[in-house]
Amino acid sequence: MSSENGVGEGGAQGAPPEQLALIRESVRKAKEPRAKPRTWRGAALAERLPVARVLVDKGVLHLDRYFDYAVPADLDADAQPGVRVRVRFGAGRGRVREGRREGGGLIDGFLIERLPESDYSGPLAALAQVVSPERVLSAELLGLARAVADRYAGSLADVLQLAVPPRNARAEQRPSPEPLPPPQRPQPGPWGRYEHGGAFLDALASGASPRAVWNALPGPEWSDELARAVAATLASGRGALVVVPDGRSAARVDAALTALLGEGRHALLTADAGPEKRYREWLAVRRGSVRAVVGTRAAMFAPVQDLGLVALWDDGDDSHSEPHAPQPHARDVLLLRAAQDGCGFLLGGWSCTVEAAQLVESGWARPLVAGREQVRRAAPLVRTVGDLDLARDEAARAARLPTLAWQVVRDALRQGPVLVQVPRRGYVPRTACARCRAAARCRHCSGPLEARDGGALACGWCGRAETDWSCPECGSVRLRAQVVGARRTAEELGRAFPAVPVRTSGREHVLDTVPAAPALVVSTPGAEPVAEGGYAAALLLDGWAMLARPDLRAGEEALRRWIAAAALVRPQEAGGTVVALAEPTLRPVQALVRWDPVGHAVRELAERVELGFPPVSRMAAVSGPRDAVITFLDAVELPAEAEVLGPVPLPVTPAGSPRRTGAPPPGEHWDRALVRVPPGRGAALAAALKAAQAARMARGGSGGAGSAEAVRVRVDPPDIG
Incomplete structure (x- = not known):
């Protein structure tokens, strides 16, 4: 059990008699000889450091502390700090016995440290088993996990469940490869397009720890730029960690690192690898055989030795937010690591979050951006279609797309594939009154009425079918789609362009890449495949649906998704065009037209300061x-x-x-x-x-x-x- 400081009687003058009695009792117990166990049920205990302080794997807050156990002599060699152990820890009639009595079931835990004596005066139970002599929990990882638990009001055991992957015996038995010598300092390559890109790489390669917020130029070069930042850090003899939002992004950085440095210099930590391979890669990092890691959210805790750089790509993606308790965000975990290890920090993306803008505004990080002329050369042309344009357009009233969008698609299909971003998947997820546009609601629970996959109308909350709907506002019985899903959009485009293949990418089936041949690619946000040579054009449909979300981040998130799709389009010099169906006077739309996500984030941050909203508060x-x-x-x-x-x-x-x-x-x-x-x-x-x-x-x-x-x-x- 964790030690508590004794309180002297002189510090409680004027206290009530009951409190004085408690203080005297505490002082008396503090002066008693501490427990120095020598035997347990007749079995000899370790002669040196016979007490093990253990964190039990119970993710409940009132047990978020260490417990002391005796170390049997036969476990002395293997019971080292950082290993997995099993201990007796049970409850009887609703009261926790704290692992010190004879009863209780076996539970997993981590051995934190070995001590010569315990501050617990009663008898100590003995360690039941050392699961493996592999020391998976380092002092650095323990300190990081404690910092994360304190920041998020969670338990240390819950954080360690996220930080240390489940054990795989076969992976532990396989030896890790010998570490390779540091590589040569890489050339700046595409980093030369940024005002201080070369200086950033030079600082990493020289052993410094620069901190930067990087607004990446559109195009596929971002993965190569991340790879060069990792290579520069490895050249200084230090380790590097890169966290990306999904497996597709991890595969691109993995390929870029392999092409730049060859095999064996980095580990890829993603869930797609399977438990054995992932644990084997994690062990190679823990043992120091590999000094660089690329992975998804769970890799934020990867035990990279002598960490020199932590990098995060697209911190606005909700995949970076852990769904399991205590639900840390990868950005905050890497910020804690940068502060704890004194290493470099790189927060990058095509867009810019308010949190990233705050890091620059506070002076903690420096901006890493390209000049405006360079941005104009790399970005596509962005055109908008607002409500007034739609009202004047006969084609837009008869179909979903205005005349401008049809013309752009028709011309672009002569040059290559066209990307169509749709806010929702499916067929017609949400409906509204065709006359007054009021949302169609369930009469039983007020949930939204949906017609999934073109089927019967039903409530999206309670599931009740609706066969006799009428609008409570105007009495109309006609419905229209509020936001048409990706599958319905694909059908409409297929009828409009019968000679062109139509492909869809969404939750059920996400495409990684598409060829350069003419095609229509309908995708939901975040599932856009990369086109060989870039898309000839992109349509961003139903922009109002993203902006109308009742969320503080609606504008920021809409802009992030639009820019993520537009960044896959060819530059304006190569004929790349983006058409956004959204009101052009709105701030996020203007930021997209100017390709200025940083300016949008700075203005959003200023408003948050006035209103007292996060991340200011x-x-x-x-x-x-x-x-x-x-x-x-x-x-x-x-x-x-x-x-x-x-x-x-x-x-x-x-x-x-x-x-x-x-x-x-x-x-x-x-x-x-x-x-x-x-x-x-x-x-x-x-x-x-x-x-x-x-x-x-x-x-x-x-x-x-x-x-x-x-x-x-x-x-x-x-x-x-």
Whole structure:
């Protein structure tokens, strides 16, 4: 058990007699000889450092501490700090025995350190088993995990479940390769297009730790630029870590690194590799055989030795936000690593988030951008079609696409493939009144009415079929699609261009690449395949649907998705054109036309400063049944500067939807309150929420996912709309 400092009697003058008695008892126990176990049930214990301090794998906040166990002599050699162990840890009649009594079941844990004595005066249970002598938990990784747990009001055990992959015995038995010598310093290559690109690589190669926010130019060169940053860091004799949002992006950086440095210098950590191969690659990194890592979200904890650079691509992608408790974001984890290890930091993307702009505004990082002339040469031509244009366009009223879009598609198909970005997948997900445009709602639960795959009308929340709908606003019985899905769009385009092949890319089937031949590629955001030589044109449909989301980040996210698609189009000099169906006067649309995501992020940040919204302030969300949320907030000792917003009702989770942490169980009504604190008080807020949640769990009020007592706490929620 963790040690607690004794309090002298002289420090409690004027205290009540009961408190003085407790203090005297604490002092007396502190002066007692500490437990020095020598035997356990007749078995000899380790002569040197016979006490093991263990973190048990129980992700509950009121047990988020270390527990002491005796080390049997036969486990002395293998029971080293960082290994996996199994210990007795059980509960009897609702009371935790803390692993010190004879009973209890076996549970996994990590051995944190060996000690000569324990601060626990009772008898210690012995370690039951050393699962493997492999020391998977380093002191650096433990410190990072503790920092992440404290920032997100979570438990250390939960963070380590994210940081250390499950054991695979066959992978441990295979030796890792010998480390290769540092490579040669790479040439700047495409980094020469940026104002300080060459200087950034020189700093990494010389052993410095520059910090930069990189606004990448459109095109496929970003993966080669990341590879050169990694190579420059390896040339200095240090390690590098790159985190990307998905497996497709990881494969591109992997290919770029292999082409630049050859095989054996980096590890690829993605879920697609399978448990054995992924654990083998992770062990090679932990053992120091490999000094560079490229991977998806879980790789943010990769134990790279002598870390010289951490890099994150496209930090606005929601794939970087971990869905499992305590739900850390890869950007924040890498920021913690940069501060902990004193290494370089690179945050890159075609677009720019408000958090990235804040890093530059505060002076913590430097901007790494290209000049305006270089941006104009690399970006495609962007044209817009607004509401007034649509109102005057007879073709737009009869079909979904205005005349300008049809002309661009027709001309571009003579040169190569055309990308069509659709906000939603499927056929006709959402419907509205054809006369007054009011959203069609279910009469039973007010959920949205949908016609999935062209079938019968049904509620998207409760699933009830609707056979006799009429608009409550105007009485009309005619419906129209609010946002037409990707499959319906593909059908319409296929009829309009019968001689052109139409391909779709979405959640069910995501294409990685498409050939340079003329074709229509209909894709949902984030699933756009890369075209050989770039797309000849791109259509960004239903832009209003992205901008109309009731979310603080709606404009930022819409711009990020538009730029991600437009960046795959050929430069304007090569005839590349992008047509966006969105109101041209809106700020995100103007930023797209000018190709100025940094300016958009800076203006968004200025507004957040005025309104006190994240990332300027720190926020936490408390969700659950209304009474439980109110009771919990009453019990929390919040910082004096804290402001509570709400609680307000959350949307009901549709039946059959996947369970998301922090969301109400399907069919249940939850409320959510937001707690806001000014800059510098985020740690105090997280500590207060963690203490209150731990006390609540210790009293048995944690509840299950569907329990009326369930309360969920999330620090830095991504969605506060």
